[in-house]
Amino acid sequence: MERKFFLKTVALTGVAATLKMVDGFELLAQSTKATAVSGGYDLVAVMGGEPDIMFRRAIAEMGGIGKYVKPGNKVTIKPNIGWDRVPELAANTNPVLVSEIVKQCLKAGAKEVIVFDHTCDDWRMCYKNSGIEDAVIAAGGKIIPGHDESYYREVNLPHAVNLKTAKIHQAILDSDVWINVPILKNHGGAKMSISMKNLMGIVWDRRYFHSHNLQQCIADCSTLDKKPVLNVVDAYRLLKSNGPQGKTEADVVISKGLFISTDIVAVDTAATKFFNQVSEMPLESVEYIGKAEALKLGTTQLDKLNVKRIKI
């Protein structure tokens, strides 16, 4: 009996190893990288509603989710689930928002919707206590782990300055499209944690960022060929101080905002300016935004964009 089981396991492993060699699919997937979606608005900002309602309004103005997610697509959603904190403490993306995005993707015909993060605190506790695991499962999505190096594959970042290679989570690399869903937070090291900073959670070795000029590495990481089709910034609650983890609810401001754009630099610029109203944060001090603009990843000139502002 045991012997049989052992043989079976060996055989299955063999099969798996062989299949892993055939990585041709990866190349195919990469060549269908996000092409700039034209038409409609460049950036939509919504205020005053619940997270799901704001997202529905915003995505409608952006041309509908069907513009970004095609039927049969494998979609990956990357929220910030970095900390073992409840939603009220604004350390993680709002679960209601994540749930709404999962539902919309499925409605648009997505084959499957995967959610993950490379968490800082223990991943099981983060997934559970952030409310995101339950929300994703209830919405019909799938949440997968990101705590082990074996889930990451090395990718070259030829346009980067410092971060020339990085190990990226396979859920990003193997997806047809992926959506970046950060939460707006103050950050002790990076000054702000928004869309670009959220990309640290798709990378295996985050210590490298910290020891090789954090600001440059954050900008570098966004040069990844496979860009998110959408960046949705959750500013329903923002963390004004003691970020990115926060201590108490005194660090949280219920700001009821949401920003959405295909331009990662523009959306971070808009979110920083929004944050600046609560706590002083000049755009220049968030160095990675300027560095990303220099790498031609987007623009900080919001007045040159077609911006839609909605108050609910």
Added chain:
Amino acid sequence: MKKLRIAISLILFSAITCYFLDFAEILPNRFHVLAQVQLIPALIALNVIVVLFIFLLTLFFGRIYCSSLCPLGILQDITDLVAKRFHRKKKYPHFKEQKILRWAIVAVVIAAFIFGIHIVLNLLDPYSVFGRIATNIFKPVYLTGNNLIAAVGNHYNNYRFYQADIFIASVSSLVIAAVSFAVIIFLSYRYGRLYCNTICPVGTILGFIAKFSFFKIKIGGKGCNSCGLCEMKCKSSCIDAKTKEIDYSRCVTCFNCMEVCKKDALSYQFLPLSSGKKSETGAQGEVIDETKRKFISASVLLGVTTLQNVFGRKGKDSTDNIKEIFTSHNVAFKKIHPITPPGSVDVKRFNDSCTACQLCVNKCPSQVLQPTFTEYGIIGMLQPALSFKHGYCNYHCTVCSEICPTKAIVEISKKEKNTLQIGQVKFIKENCVVVTDGTNCGACSEHCPTQAVSMQPYKGDLNIPTIINELCVGCGGCEYICPVRPYRAIYVEGNPIHLQAKVTEEKENKKIKVDDFGF
């Protein structure tokens, strides 16, 4: 009887083994009662109910504990079972009880324990030996299996199983567990329950009670023709078929003899007063033993005190020698005190109560509890301390305190945990990338749940870590994530006595209203 014994043993053994191996937290923590009902942990935890239960159980029915509750005992029976597969005609020869050796071991263990050298007990306590075998030998095998299944599953987009991190946390712990495992397997393969009957201090003490147990196996019933089959099949080597005597101090009530006897000449009976013919000769023997015992204990005491003086408590002397070696710009540091688990109150108390069963090491979700080598000195070898190599202590987690069978880690609430200071943060500015590279970092502050490490303005737009020790809980998040090598710029020094962290007064949550987009 035998079948019932085997059924109970296998259920309990599987349960405790699975609990040790279960990294995915599938089994509820209530399973830790299986560890609590072990004799040595119960004695150390002063768990009167359990101790009384085990003693009474033994007094009534003999060494049922050794047969069905002790995981190490059952492990030996499993080996024995395998041995029988290979040698169908396996015989266990009868031999005399090694009384002096048995009691000498008990004396040494007790004496060493009184003098604070717990390593002797920790190395021999059957439950802790099993715990270390499960942790260091079984678990890596189990995890490898899990990871193979996970690799296959994950490839097919199934994440029911996930990858687990396998690493050797402590070579010494692995070596000692491997040696214990090898010895146990060898002894049980060749000699059945030799460990239990000659070395194990729990076996000796329970054996002493079992001599007077109410229910006993009686040999020499009507049909007995002294064929010697029972003697041959007795894994405890305690039956003398010629004289028709059973040494009840060694009998683990496995009922194998009853099962094997073709004449039904053995029976489990209510025999409250007789302790066999042996008791008469035994009585004389014990008188002699008494003096011997005294001699042994006296000499052991002497030996132990000398040992204690030689080893001493490591750490005390080295308190003043903070070694700081300068290598280029990276400043070296040496930790003085190991960090004991939250709930252990102080190092001394912890060292005195922990039997190094490593249950907490298995159950720590952050893998921050790891067995030590000499951090506590030789006397505390194998006892766990916090190591921030693979993780840091979760701010809200109290698992180790809930499951510790010896109460070396006392149960604490989540609220208590949030203000319990097990160590204090130390910052070496010269090593920090903000200073050496002139770039932002803040990884330490990012991971600090209490903002004992916060980022304060430095040069230009740079922020630098600033520490407030009163706020620190010693979780080690900062040390874990600090990217500087070989020596980090921030680390946690253990508190020999745990303290209270200060709680910052919660600033009034001013209702900040945001009315505009700001762009």
